[in-house]
Amino acid sequence: MATDPILDRMTKGKLRLLVESDGQLAIASDRAGLAPLRDAVFEHASLLDGADVAMPAVGIAAVLLLIHAKAGRVYTNVITHEARKALDGEGIEHHAGQAVKKLADEAGAEFEAVDARAREAVTPLAFVEELRRQAE
Numbered sequence: 001m002a003t004d005p006i007l008d009r010m011t012k013g014k015l016r017l018l019v020e021s022d023g024q025l026a027i028a029s030d031r032a033g034l035a036p037l038r039d040a041v042f043e044h045a046s047l048l049d050g051a052d053v054a055m056p057a058v059g060i061a062a063v064l065l066l067i068h069a070k071a072g073r074v075y076t077n078v079i080t081h082e083a084r085k086a087l088d089g090e091g092i093e094h095h096a097g098q099a100v101k102k103l104a105d106e107a108g109a110e111f112e113a114v115d116a117r118a119r120e121a122v123t124p125l126a127f128v129e130e131l132r133r134q135a136e
Contacts, residue, residue: 004095006075010054018054019047026051033110034061038131041069058083058096059111061118061127067092068124077129078103080115 003011010018017036019027026047029036037055040048048069055062058076063083066074069092074087079096080103087094103111121127 002056003077003097004075006052007077007097010056010075012110015054016056019051020054021047021051034065034114037062038135041065041128042132042135045069048075058094058107059103059113059115060086061111061114063087064118064121064124064127067133068128 006018006020007075009015010099011061013028013030015028015030016032017027017029017040019025019040027036027040027044029040037053048071050070050072052073052075053066053071054075056077058074058079060080060082063074063086067086071092074092074094075096076094077097079094079099081099084096084099084135103115117130118127121130
C-alpha cells in the first residue's frame, strides 16, 4: 500500500508534526509528544485552519486539538478508533495506515496521560482551555 506524499515528507524529514497549507510548508517539528501540536494551536492556530496535518500517531488528545484548530485533513500512520470517530463526527477528512484500539509502544507512552485528560475534558474547547491553564 502506498503512503500519502505528506507522510513520506514527514518520514524523510524525521518529523513528528508536519503542517502544510495550499501545498506549502506551514509548520514542521521533530519534537516528540503532543507539545509541538499544542504549541502550534496556542501560537499559530491560523496556520492550522484548513491545513493538512501529518503526525506519526494520533490519539484523542491530538484530535481534540486538531478539531479546535479546524484542521482540514489529518494524515497518520496509526490512529485510535476513538480519534477516528471524533474526526468522523466533525467531518474532518483523515487517512491512516492503521486504526487501533490503543496506541502502542512509544506513542502510547507519550499520549496515554494526555489522552485521559482529553477524555475528561469532553469538548475540544474545554481540553484546550485546560492545556492553557497548565501552561501558565
